[in-house]
Amino acid sequence: MSDTLVTREDHDGCAILTLNRPDKLNALTVGMFRELRAHVSDLYKDDTVSCVILRGAGKCFSAGHDLADIAEGEAVPSRGWHSETLRLMERLPKPVIAAVHGHCYTGALEVALAADFIMAAESARFGDTHAKWALTPIWGMSQRLPRRVGIATAKRLMFTAEMIGAEEAFRIGLAEMVVPDAEFDSAILKLAQQITANSAFSHAANKRLLEATDARDMDSGLQWEVLNNEGVGPDMQARIGAFTGKSPKAKK
Known part of the structure; x- marks a missing residue:
C-alpha cells in the first residue's frame, strides 16, 4: 500500500484526489489533512485543471475523524487549522465534487460538505455522531449542514446521530445524485467530463x-x-x- 495519504490522478482536466488509508477506512488524521491541504494549494495554481473530484480508496469515502488521534491529542499547526483547510478547498475556484461510497460519518461528512455538492453511490451512508461521543463540531458541520438540508433537518441528524442511506440523503438535499455502485467509477468520470467541457x-x-x-x-x-x-x-x-x-x- 502507498504511504501517500491523499493521492492525485489527473484525467483530461479533472484532478481526482483520493483519501488513501483504506486499511483504516480512510479515518482522518492530521497527516491526511496536511496532504489534502498541499494538493488544494497546488490546484489554486494549476490552470490545466477545471474540476476536482474527492473520493476515498477501498471500501468507503471515510469513516470519519480518527478517534485514536483524538484520544491521544492531536498536534495541529494552529487552532482552527482543520476548518481553515476545508475552507481553502471550499473556495477553490474550480468545481469540487465529493464522490461518496460507503461510510461518510461526522468528520468525513464535514469534509464532503466543503465540496460544492455530493455525488453518492447507493452504498453511501451518512451521519453526524458528534453527540454520540460528547464532541462538538469544529470543522464546519454547524454551518454547512443546515445550509444544505435546512436547520430542522440538521438538528434532527445532529441530535439523533442517525445514520441515513443514499436515497434519504438525496431526498433531504444532502446528496445531489445517487448512482449504482457498479456504475460509480464511470459516473464520476462522466460527471467530470460534463463539467470540464464548460468554461x-x-x-x-x-x-x-x-x-x-x-x-x-x-x-x-x-x-x-x-x-x-x-x-x-x-x-x-x-x-x-x-x-x-x-x-x-x-x-x-
Whole structure:
C-alpha cells in the first residue's frame, strides 16, 4: 500500500484526489489533512485543471475523524487549522465534487460538505455522531449542514446521530445524485467530463458570485450580480464560433 495519504490522478482536466488509508477506512488524521491541504494549494495554481473530484480508496469515502488521534491529542499547526483547510478547498475556484461510497460519518461528512455538492453511490451512508461521543463540531458541520438540508433537518441528524442511506440523503438535499455502485467509477468520470467541457472562467466566476451572495436578501443579491459581474471569459468567442461554425472576428 502507498504511504501517500491523499493521492492525485489527473484525467483530461479533472484532478481526482483520493483519501488513501483504506486499511483504516480512510479515518482522518492530521497527516491526511496536511496532504489534502498541499494538493488544494497546488490546484489554486494549476490552470490545466477545471474540476476536482474527492473520493476515498477501498471500501468507503471515510469513516470519519480518527478517534485514536483524538484520544491521544492531536498536534495541529494552529487552532482552527482543520476548518481553515476545508475552507481553502471550499473556495477553490474550480468545481469540487465529493464522490461518496460507503461510510461518510461526522468528520468525513464535514469534509464532503466543503465540496460544492455530493455525488453518492447507493452504498453511501451518512451521519453526524458528534453527540454520540460528547464532541462538538469544529470543522464546519454547524454551518454547512443546515445550509444544505435546512436547520430542522440538521438538528434532527445532529441530535439523533442517525445514520441515513443514499436515497434519504438525496431526498433531504444532502446528496445531489445517487448512482449504482457498479456504475460509480464511470459516473464520476462522466460527471467530470460534463463539467470540464464548460468554461473554467465561468466556473470560477460563478463560484465567487454564489459565495458572495449566499444568504443575502434577493434585492441586494441581484444588485451584487449586476455590479460585480465578471463579464465574459477569454474563451467566449471561440466557444460561440465552434457552435455557430463561424470563426471569431479578428480585432482591429
